[in-house]
Amino acid sequence: MAELKEKGINPGLAVVIVGDDPASRVYVNNKKKACEEIGIYSEEYALPAETTQEQLLDLIKTLSDSKQINGILVQLPLPKHLDEKAVIAAIPPEKDVDAFHPVNVGKIMIGDFDFLPCTPAGVMELIAEAGIDPTGKECVVIGRSNIVGKPQAMLLLHKNATVTICHSKTVDLKSVCRRADILVAAVGKAKFVTADMIKPGAVVIDVGMNRDENGKLCGDVDFENVKEVAGAITPVPGGVGPMTIAMLMKNAVKAALL
Numbered sequence: 234m235a236e237l238k239e240k241g242i243n244p245g246l247a248v249v250i251v252g253d254d255p256a257s258r259v260y261v262n263n264k265k266k267a268c269e270e271i272g273i274y275s276e277e278y279a280l281p282a283e284t285t286q287e288q289l290l291d292l293i294k295t296l297s298d299s300k301q302i303n304g305i306l307v308q309l310p311l312p313k314h315l316d317e318k319a320v321i322a323a324i325p326p327e328k329d330v331d332a333f334h335p336v337n338v339g340k341i342m343i344g345d346f347d348f349l350p351c352t353p354a355g356v357m358e359l360i361a362e363a364g365i366d367p368t369g370k371e372c373v374v375i376g377r378s379n380i381v382g383k384p385q386a387m388l389l390l391h392k393n394a395t396v397t398i399c400h401s402k403t404v405d406l407k408s409v410c411r412r413a414d415i416l417v418a419a420v421g422k423a424k425f426v427t428a429d430m431i432k433p434g435a436v437v438i439d440v441g442m443n444r445d446e447n448g449k450l451c452g453d454v455d456f457e458n459v460k461e462v463a464g465a466i467t468p469v470p471g472g473v474g475p476m477t478i479a480m481l482m483k484n485a486v487k488a489a490l491l
């Protein structure tokens with residue numbers, strides 16, 4: 234960071250949060266902390282749940298015009314009365330550190346991108362750091378959201394994997410999952426992935442962020458049982474979540490260099 238600052242490059246990130254969802258609050262706090270730790274200038278805009286679409290779009294316009302701000306992130310989900318698609322589309326693609334804008338989504342699809350979406354990019358980083366090359370491997374992604382499942386599949390494809398995307402209508406999910414050398418779970422249901430769905434030795438990556446019956450944070454994977462079968466597994470907390478934040482920091486720096 235010091236090196237960048239010497240060159241007059243000062244990354245600035247604006248994080249917008251609307252309403253008081255406690256989980257979103259925690260994630261946004263973690264983003265703020267990470268900025269402080271590495272020396273990225275950050276601004277937080279905590280707006281009340283009653284914020285109108287017009288007010289939110291006005292703020293995005295102000296941030297879009299700001300010279301100090303290179304990156305804009307609107308924490309999702311937004312309260313139901315707000316139009317998420319329109320909000321994302323209002324962020325200039327070059328400040329879209331989430332890579333959710335249709336222009337950035339399209340660029341990812343053709344493999345010519347500036348930003349990668351933070352959670353799927355974090356998963357790829359974990360795979361790479363573990364010394365695993367997805368080339369030719371069977372990769373199964375459970376979940377088809379625009380934020381995780383779909384871009385995750387695309388990133389694995391870029392690394393030459395054979396990719397299957399599963400979802401709620403998939404027939405015989407268990408057999409499809411059992412083919413996976415690398416299984417990415419992004420379902421949103423606690424302990425959804427059980428040991429009988431895992432090929433022995435498989436790499437299991439848990440993107441879930443749920444609360445169990447005791448209110449304890451847990452992923453989509455039944456960690457205790459799956460870890461006995463898997464070759465490698467990520468925990469929740471302390472797995473993909475912190476990687477998401479790290480990739481956001483990377484994108485914030487990248488935005489300042491564009």
Ligand code: L34
Pocket residue numbers: 256259260263306307308309310331351352442450469470471472473474475477478
């Ligand atoms: N716009 N909305 C936008 N961008 C994002 O990248 C996100 N995401 C997801 C939800 N909405 C978003 C996040 O920030 C999920 N997410 C996220 C970020 C950080 C963590 C989890 C999810 C995280 O820090 N997890 C910690 C534990 C947190 C806790 O104690 O609750 C962990 O160790 O996994």
